[in-house]
Amino acid sequence: MNRSNGSRAMSAGLVRRVLRKPLGVVSGVVLILIVGASFAGQWIAPHDPLAQNLRIVRQGPSVAHLLGTDSLGRDVLSRLLFGGQESLSGVVVAVVAMLIIAIPLGILAGYVGGLLDRVILRVVDVLLSIPGTIITLAVLAIFNNNMFVAMVSVGVLASGAFIRVFRSAALSVRQELYIGAARVSGLSRVRIMANHVLPQIRGVLLVQVTLFSAATLGIQTGLAFLAFGPPPPSPTWGGMVAEAATIIQIDPWLLVPTGGVIALTTLALCLLGDAVRDANQERFTLAGLEGKPSAPQAGKSQVHTTGADRDDEARMAVTPGALLSVRGLTVGFGAEGRETTAIQRVDFDIHPGEVVGLVGESGSGKTVTALALLGLLGANGRVTGGSIRLSGEELVGMPHARLREVRGARIAMISQEPMVALDPSFRVGSQIAEAVRAHDRVSRADARARCEELLAAVRLDPAIARRYPHEISGGMAQRVAIAMALAGRPELLIADEPTTALDVTVQADILDLLRTVQEETQMAVILVSHDWGVVADLCSRAIVMYAGEVVERARVADVFAAPRHPYTTALLRSNPHGAEPGKPLPTIGGSVPAPQEWPVGCHFAARCPLATEACRVAPIDIVHLEGDRASRCIHIDELAEVRA
């Protein structure tokens, strides 16, 4: 019972997505009209398709004969309606025959694999090498012009290609962990294939079916054109085109409705295929977005401008001597004017040569902040308020060309997935040299020399330059990425979770390398991380973010010794390091609110043990504390007491 519910909801989701596309709606409606009218032909046809009237031969469209008459005075519209039954059922026969063979064999080959896979693939190879047209014509000759058998053979011969398509779709599903969980539960292979694999390839399947239908319609009408199938005078689309072609000199009009209906049906099928493909793609990408809370969700607009309105001169003032000054930075995603805020009122300074940790959990906005600094928010996101100044120069609203000069040359970035940053088809050395030549106008030889220098700086053997990215390990790739980032001699390096994907021992090496490189070059580093250990290792200051806001700024030693925001306090306590083994870990309870659910007041209030009414009624401002510290909390004194 549940199963049918599940699959129905799933396909309903796909259908709804298709219907949201104008292309999908139009092509769907056209197809339904053509198919429906054809099969309702005997009731809605205005005339008998076989009734001749030699007094009105070859007439154009008129009220009595909407699409005109043919050379024997028969009504073209009625003939098209009746002929459609033959052509369209031929398509259905071929598609069904194809699916009956391709679905089970494709899924079996992909999911079971091994010997079975190899055998099926050999069969597919044979199927693909058979000349389809000749076989179909031979079948027609043997089976006495029987269109049904011919269309079955078209479906069977085409199934080879589709077995491959379904096989590769099933192969990718096989890797999913829920398949593993089902296997551990003792589910049989057949059940897993029917319940888990088949629903996942549904999207691919629908796309292929529409495209194959379009192709088959061409074959079916082509055969009828060649006078196969039902003999005259019974109407077929292909036969009518053939008839129109013979009298094209006398009456060109006849070719328009007969050829047109075939073209229209084919076009509608192809466009529907496109719409289904897009809708299917969307389902997966949107599902991915929904899964990752850090990705901003497009939704109803809720831009908090209150903070920006109350910006006073003092808050916006740039600290003298700061390399980077971020003030009131607010970023929204979604359609212009209806953005969902991802980060709001973010303020901080980075001084030259300083290593600062930007810490937070998923959904805190730390990565969005980093991307905003680089102007890399993508088409969907934009800075909706505040300023980013690099050595006094405003980056918000800077023309793209100028911004590109700043990126790489003055601000560089390394990411969590170093392999993604490297192009798999070029040698590591040429990629570093390319980065060098993007910033310095130097000769090839000089670029190569600088490349060796950079490799030495990241403690890699110069021989690495001749290797391809797939020939080096993840740790080496991250070193190469650092070398490329250093190519422009940046003043500021933004490292987004640079060690998260690496093993601990490799992580330790990369952290050591980052420290040495930073000491040698004296560049400032913003380390985006969720790992307090990494922050403790590398950073001198920390900026803690929660639900799109900066909640605390302090020197690293102070954050760990005496956090001044209830969120920081709670988060640090939930770390198993230093907790008593076997005892429950202190937890925060609740979850990070999504941007649409941000409260007016303190974003942490709903989960905070110290929260009072005052926390909820109005936005909380950053409070500047002794030394360099700042906290977005009005209960700091109580927090100190709780700790003491």
Place this chain on the structure above:
Amino acid sequence: MSAEQPILEVTDLVVEHGTGRRRKRAVDGVSFEIPTGTTLGLVGESGSGKTTTGMAILGMLPMSGGRVLFEGRDITRMPRRERCALGSQRQVIFQDPYSSLDPSKTIGYTLAEPCRVAPREHRMTTAAIADRSAMLLQRVGLSPDAARRYPAQFSGGQRQRIAIARSLMLSPRLIVCDEPVSALDLSVQAEVLNLLSELQQDLGLSLLFISHDLSVVRHISHAIVVLQGGRIVEKGSADQVYERPRERYTQTLLAAAPVPDPAEQRARREERQRRRIEERQQ
């Protein structure tokens, strides 16, 4: 407890990947046992064979050698039918909460699935399955009407709770947890770890806890096995391995993991550098 028979006894486990000349030993002569109702932590870096070991114990990978006793019965040479029946007593929780639930199925379907394949004599009625799903969803801290929703509507932590509920549907004796908290945020990780310990105490579960994170393993495990390149480097009580590691590799691993304490971290870093210099001199 020591007099009792261990729930799992692994002796000289060998697992090989690939065929012919490209054959490679992923797990090479691994032996350990899990006393009933305790947690064994399996620690190692990528390529250490920790996940492979777990999958072999679950019967998802063929073993090339060795013996695995589950409650004293040899599951390596067990007929397929009987091994299937064992499915109800061994369960698994995977690392990635996003791919471990079928996106096209409701949570209720996912939870019920293991019950549908139980042997006929133990098979539960639909009503009993629904009751148990609701009870377990509540037990892992979710509302029972979660059963009607789809995985996409839940956060990573919630999905991991659902995966835990699924693993409990058939009242298993042993759960293999393959990096169950690595993809989770720190605060969520704490909640899931607490849930696992609570369930262990209430239901007498035994856990094989596979992770690369020593501090997590140390927190939840009674005993720890350290793997490197498919072989056991060190095994002992959690206290001993974490506080007084005997083997050099374990020490390196511990020194490499950054800790959230700047002073302690600086000490570790210096220790690491001292080691590196020592190694160079040798």
